[in-house]
Amino acid sequence: MASAHSVKQALEQALGSAVALSESPHGPALLAKATHHAVFPGGARIRPHLVLAVASACGHDDPELSMAAAVALELLHCASLVHDDLPCFDDAATRRGQPSVHKAFGERLAVLTGDGLIVLAFQVLASVKARHPQRIAATIGLIAQATGAPEGIVAGQAWECEPKANLRDYQRAKTGALFAAATACGAMTAGGHAESWRPLGEWLGEAYQVADDIRDVIGDPQSMGKPTGQDVAHDRQSAARELGLMGAIQNFDLLVGKAIRAIPSCPGAPSLRALVLAESERLVPREILERV
Amino acid sequence: MASAHSVKQALEQALGSAVALSESPHGPALLAKATHHAVFPGGARIRPHLVLAVASACGHDDPELSMAAAVALELLHCASLVHDDLPCFDDAATRRGQPSVHKAFGERLAVLTGDGLIVLAFQVLASVKARHPQRIAATIGLIAQATGAPEGIVAGQAWECEPKANLRDYQRAKTGALFAAATACGAMTAGGHAESWRPLGEWLGEAYQVADDIRDVIGDPQSMGKPTGQDVAHDRQSAARELGLMGAIQNFDLLVGKAIRAIPSCPGAPSLRALVLAESERLVPREILERV
Numbered sequence: 001m002a003s004a005h006s007v008k009q010a011l012e013q014a015l016g017s018a019v020a021l022s023e024s025p026h027g028p029a030l031l032a033k034a035t036h037h038a039v040f041p042g043g044a045r046i047r048p049h050l051v052l053a054v055a056s057a058c059g060h061d062d063p064e065l066s067m068a069a070a071v072a073l074e075l076l077h078c079a080s081l082v083h084d085d086l087p088c089f090d091d092a093a094t095r096r097g098q099p100s101v102h103k104a105f106g107e108r109l110a111v112l113t114g115d116g117l118i119v120l121a122f123q124v125l126a127s128v129k130a131r132h133p134q135r136i137a138a139t140i141g142l143i144a145q146a147t148g149a150p151e152g153i154v155a156g157q158a159w160e161c162e163p164k165a166n167l168r169d170y171q172r173a174k175t176g177a178l179f180a181a182a183t184a185c186g187a188m189t190a191g192g193h194a195e196s197w198r199p200l201g202e203w204l205g206e207a208y209q210v211a212d213d214i215r216d217v218i219g220d221p222q223s224m225g226k227p228t229g230q231d232v233a234h235d236r237q238s239a240a241r242e243l244g245l246m247g248a249i250q251n252f253d254l255l256v257g258k259a260i261r262a263i264p265s266c267p268g269a270p271s272l273r274a275l276v277l278a279e280s281e282r283l284v285p286r287e288i289l290e291r292v
Numbered sequence: 293m294a295s296a297h298s299v300k301q302a303l304e305q306a307l308g309s310a311v312a313l314s315e316s317p318h319g320p321a322l323l324a325k326a327t328h329h330a331v332f333p334g335g336a337r338i339r340p341h342l343v344l345a346v347a348s349a350c351g352h353d354d355p356e357l358s359m360a361a362a363v364a365l366e367l368l369h370c371a372s373l374v375h376d377d378l379p380c381f382d383d384a385a386t387r388r389g390q391p392s393v394h395k396a397f398g399e400r401l402a403v404l405t406g407d408g409l410i411v412l413a414f415q416v417l418a419s420v421k422a423r424h425p426q427r428i429a430a431t432i433g434l435i436a437q438a439t440g441a442p443e444g445i446v447a448g449q450a451w452e453c454e455p456k457a458n459l460r461d462y463q464r465a466k467t468g469a470l471f472a473a474a475t476a477c478g479a480m481t482a483g484g485h486a487e488s489w490r491p492l493g494e495w496l497g498e499a500y501q502v503a504d505d506i507r508d509v510i511g512d513p514q515s516m517g518k519p520t521g522q523d524v525a526h527d528r529q530s531a532a533r534e535l536g537l538m539g540a541i542q543n544f545d546l547l548v549g550k551a552i553r554a555i556p557s558c559p560g561a562p563s564l565r566a567l568v569l570a571e572s573e574r575l576v577p578r579e580i581l582e583r584v
Contacts, residue, residue: 026461027442031450035441083407088399107380109453111403115375115410116446122414123436126429137418137428144415149327150319154408158323161400169318 007048010071011039014124034105034113035120038082039075043096043225046279047073047182050204053275054186054197057268061131061191068128069139069185072121073178076143079117080153082110089157090230097225118147132191139188146181153177160236167237171209172202179205196264203259204276210252211283213238217245249284256280299340302363303331306416326397326405327412330374331367335388335517338571339365339474342496345567346478346489349560353423353483360420361431361477364413365470368435371409372445374402381449382522389517410439424483431480438473445469452528459529463501464494471497488556495551496568502544503575505530509537541576548572 015036048070055066085092085100087107092100102110125140149155156174159165183201184194217240219228231238240248260276263269307328340362347358377384377392379399384392394402417432441447448466451457475493476486509532511520523530532540552568555561 028447028450028454030453031441031447083403086403088403106453109450111375111378111380112446112450112453115406116441118407118410119436119440119444119446122432123440126432126436133426133429137425140414140418140432144411144418148411148415149323149408152411154404154411155320155323158320158401158404161322161398161404162320165320
């Protein structure tokens with residue numbers, strides 16, 4: 001499995017090659033700066049690491065393509081954060097411990113930064129020197145499906161604009177879609193069977209969303225790097241509001257268990273299981289239980 | 293060359309297959325409606341027709357792929373209009389003779405509609421049943437380059453956020469990039485030499501931008517379907533402001549001439565020349581000269 005360092009390097013390379021960095025003579029410099037601000041420093045980079053972990057479990061026979069998919073999913077995730085933070089949505093002033101893009105660069109550049117990151121994600125995949133180029137279009141298709149409508153993260157955010165929404169549809173699209181795409185793409189880019197790996201991503205996505213709801217209630221803004229208490233402030237549906245805090249934590253544990261059991265049998269399964277457990281402890285530390 | 297009817301049909305199909313239409317049980321219905329509103333009714337659909345005209349001149353040996361590229365470029369153009377109309381940019385109340393997307397559906401759905409259309413453009417290309425699938429990634433690469441940073445339409449719009457911008461860089465990215473991609477993709481998808489066809493698109497893009505500047509000064513909002521006088525209102529650089537109206541019209545004629553001479557020699561060249569001339573007359577009718 002690739003290190004955090006190599007994901008960071010691949011993201012830097014994607015931004016450097018396709019986006020005008022400030023030294024470029026012919027691109028708009030503020031857009032380049034805002035784009036960099038949106039991607040660095042990152043969060044846990046959980047989606048790209050998931051792509052690479054699954055690709056590794058499937059034999060990792062096309063590392064460049066797997067890394068391109070990992071980078072694309074992270075760029076799309078960053079794009080969604082930039083647009084979700086806009087004044088018309090969450091109006092969030094901070095993200096990952098620094099000012100949100102619209103706070104630092106203005107609303108117009110925030111809109112364009114999100115747009116540019118979406119495009120860049122597909123550009124990275126289209127221009128990869130893959131060992132198996134015939135897998136590129138299918139990978140782009142998987143990722144587009146997880147991003148757009150009716151089931152991707154754009155649709156997920158759009159459920160917030162509907163008069164009535166089902167919590168499960170909302171969270172599946174808003175969070176689950178990219179997680180399911182991460183495991184499916186990890187397999188697809190490494191020659192594995194994408195659909196067999198999708199359930200792992202779906203359960204992890206649900207678990208992650210519940211963890212996010214829990215952290216929105218319990219976490220303090222400083223350690224989260226973003227405002228907390230947003231679900232109540234924006235009157236959004238959330239597992240912690242629906243099930244109560246203890247119920248949400250029990251649900252989280254249940255979902256992590258389902259994720260672990262959904263890992264298809266393969267030589268890399270034991271290390272993947274360990275990774276999922278470690279990640280679940282990072283997301284909802286047991287010390288939280290002592291506080292509630 | 294495909295008819296206006298078939299472009300419309302292909303756009304309808306793209307929206308129907310990948311975006312939740314209102315009858316879909318599992319997608320957010322308002323996003324589907326806003327997306328449809330952003331794409332229909334269309335303008336002149338000049339970019340997709342340009343793709344198909346060049347593909348036809350190059351032998352049209354993969355009509356499904358050429359149509360997918362045509363649809364993708366039109367969807368990206370529509371996405372840029374939706375985001376350009378947002379309150380933080382032009383704050384335009386009307387577009388193509390109807391309320392702009394944010395006026396009809398609110399700002400949040402306008403942001404998401406643009407995002408979803410960008411994703412859909414790449415999804416259409418990734419899922420096309422091409423006769424020559426090895427051309428898909430290269431076509432996606434061309435289109436992404438024309439859309440993102442540092443040289444695509446997103447960068448073009450971002451020049452409006454820079455303290456200083458060169459008019460030529462701005463217009464090349466904001467308008468020229470998609471026109472150049474249209475002719476390059478027309479060739480690429482039909483097995484022609486993309487770069488040989490790019491200059492035609494570049495000159496047409498410049499001509500189109502000058503025509504738009506002229507129409508912004510002269511046109512009346514009703515026949516344009518959008519507000520006019522926007523360049524002065526937003527203190528934007530424009531050919532008509534820089535060269536004066538007569539100078540801009542002379543420049544337009546010059547650019548159309550260059551476009552016509554840039555058509556590579558091929559059996560379809562005469563009909564392409566006629567098409568470019570007819571299009572230029574549609575853009576800047578000679579009757580305008582009588583009014584100035």
